[in-house]
Amino acid sequence: MTDATSTRHAETVRLTTAQALVRFLANQYSERDGVERRLIPGMWGIFGHGNVAGVGQALLQAARTGEADLPYHLARNEQAMVHSATAYAKTANRLQTYACTSSIGPGATNMVTGAALATTNRLPVLLLPGDVFATRAADPVLQQLEDPRNGDVSVNDALRPVSAYFDRVDRPEQLVPAALAAMRVLTDPAETGAVTLALPQDVQAEAYDWPVAFLRRRVWHVPRPAPEPAALARAVALLRGARRPLLVAGGGAVYSEAWEELRAFALRTGIPVADTHAGKGAVPWDHPAAVGALGSTGTAAANALAAEADVVLGVGTRYSDFTTASRTVFARPDVAFVNLNVARLDAVKHAAEPLVADARAGLEALGAELAGWQVDDAHRARVRELADAWRRTTDAVYRPEPGHGPPPAQTEILGALNELTDGPGCVDDVTVINAAGSMPGDLQALWRTRDPKAYHVEYAYSTMGYEIAAGLGVKLAAPDREVVVLVGDGSYLMLSQEIVTAVSEGLKMIVVLVDNGGFASIGALSESLGSQRFGTRYARRNPDTGELDGGPLPVDLAANAASLGADVLRATTVAEFRDAFVRAREADRTTVVHVVTDLTGPNPPGSAWWDVPVSEVSELESTRKAYEEYRDGKRAQRPYL
Secondary structure, three states: OOHHHHHHHHOEEEEEHHHHHHHHHHOEEEEEOOEEEEOOOOEEEOOOOOOHHHHHHHHHHHHHHOOOOOOEEEOOOHHHHHHHHHHHHHHOOOOOOOEEEEOOOHHHHOOHHHHHHHHHOOOOEEEEEEEOOOOOOOOOOOOOOOEOOEOOOOHHHHHOOOOOEEEEOOOHHHHHHHHHHHHHHHOOOOOOOEEEEEEEHHHHOOEEEEEHHHHOOEEEEOOOOOOOHHHHHHHHHHHHOOOOOEEEEOHHHHHOOOHHHHHHHHHHHOOOEEEOOOOOOOOOOOOOOEEEEOOOOOOHHHHHHHHHOOEEEEEOOOOOOOOOOOOOOOOOOOOEEEEEEOOHHHHOHHHOEEEEOOHHHHHHHHHHHOOOOOOOHHHHHHHHHHHHHHHHHHHHHHOOOOOOOOOOOHHHHHHHHHHHHHOOOOOOOEEEEEOOOOHHHHHHHHOOOOOOOOEEEOOOOOOOOHHHHHHHHHHHHOOOOEEEEEEEHHHHHHOOOHHHHHHHHOOOOEEEEEEOOEOHHHHHHHHHOOOOOOOOEOEOOOOOOOOOOOOEOOOOHHHHHHHOOOEEEEEOOHHHHHHHHHHHHHOOOOEEEEEEOOOOOOOOOOOOOOOOOOOOOOOOHHHHHHHHHHHHHHHOOOOOO
């Protein structure tokens, strides 16, 4: 080593741990296909005694001195800020995300749900919860959990099982390997998820002589691993022997930006393409090979083709129970699977022939090896016949004759919204966001989109309250897109306060608040399982029955939204909703369109099952009948071995 090299590596700068972390994060970049991006373009946070003098001071100093570019955004709830960061990462195809800082105690544990959502969805987010004193000089500090069996446990350990990587930085010098490991996991598409670096509050403020090399600009290259030749040959052999193949497009097809390759592959081979929530839009709804959503809330077209499929090609899907209709939708006894996935965990599911590779690289390789091969004309004709039939079904559900109600059906509102955002003459980029309740099922079955970034439904963790917070993240990641947040009254009541954050930040969203006075999804499920919609309506306690089946509650969610700073428009019919949405599009600030819909549906026609166990014995006739139907469903369930 030369003297100059030795001197460069020995150069240090004295900073607190928090100051060093802020400088480090501001200098991290991701790169894929030759394009570099800021990996951590900013930080969400709420300050308390566990981070205000550490990370808070470091962010202030960076902003005032210009020594690091890491903008700070004030959230109103810690769970919500993690949702915002995760939605940003989803929009950015996992190439960028935000950091989230909290105090110790409830601020940290509020992030557990957000962390679980991110990791379940395989989306990167960086969590920086404050922690108790590493020195234990003041134990027990405010909000410290005391475990009589373990002296080194804090509430932050609740984040371990929901994090893709977890570390506690008990000494300043530990930040160097911890921060580098955190960046490695955040930029690894096979391992990514929530990454947690727990930061004891005394360590945050402690000074240390940091190697300047640690703080330098660093680029993390996100690879596109190609399939192993022997695995590719095995996969091609299976596909060439298929007579009724089906392709399932999952989120990996979108995050790898493989939609052009997927569309071309499907067009050349004629293999029909069904999609998951995360994969919707990878193939346009009117593509010749598109058959719509697969599984429990899928289309009759996709589910019929799945029942007949002899080979299933999964591209970037993790095969959730909704996608497989709880392992009943692929009905042939001899069905075989080829799974193209960057994560081996998902590639080997269903005893598949695994093709561990990037979705784009894998599709390119498969397309080259399958050159000249395609399904027969009869199968192509059947695909078009089934897809056309479902399109007619969708038209009838979106625009029933005569119309439903009053109040209108939720599906009528979704139909109007779909036409207003993806219909003839629509040129603006729109992202529609949803996560929980009855709307994800309706959207998966019915929604039409040609844009892989127009449909943003979180249905891996299906978290009530994700929607409005996610809208902030999408808007930050894609400022030029119109962000439409679809939220039911149940989710709105869980986590609506980030409307205040949108107003504070000057971020325009359209929030479509669908108010049906209860839990429509669980109410319908409860009824189908023999539980008679018990406990699923928003109603007063009935003094006669002792149950929550009295009169309606005097709750005005539109007034609540206005009190949080949003403009509010009310609608009671489909026509009024159309007019209100057009006005919201023309507005330049966050606007809530409040519309009342029918709690009891109707819903799109179902064509698949979902495994939710029913009480095996019961005094209720409705439950006994539901159990007989459940036993029938279980008979079709298969291990796919």
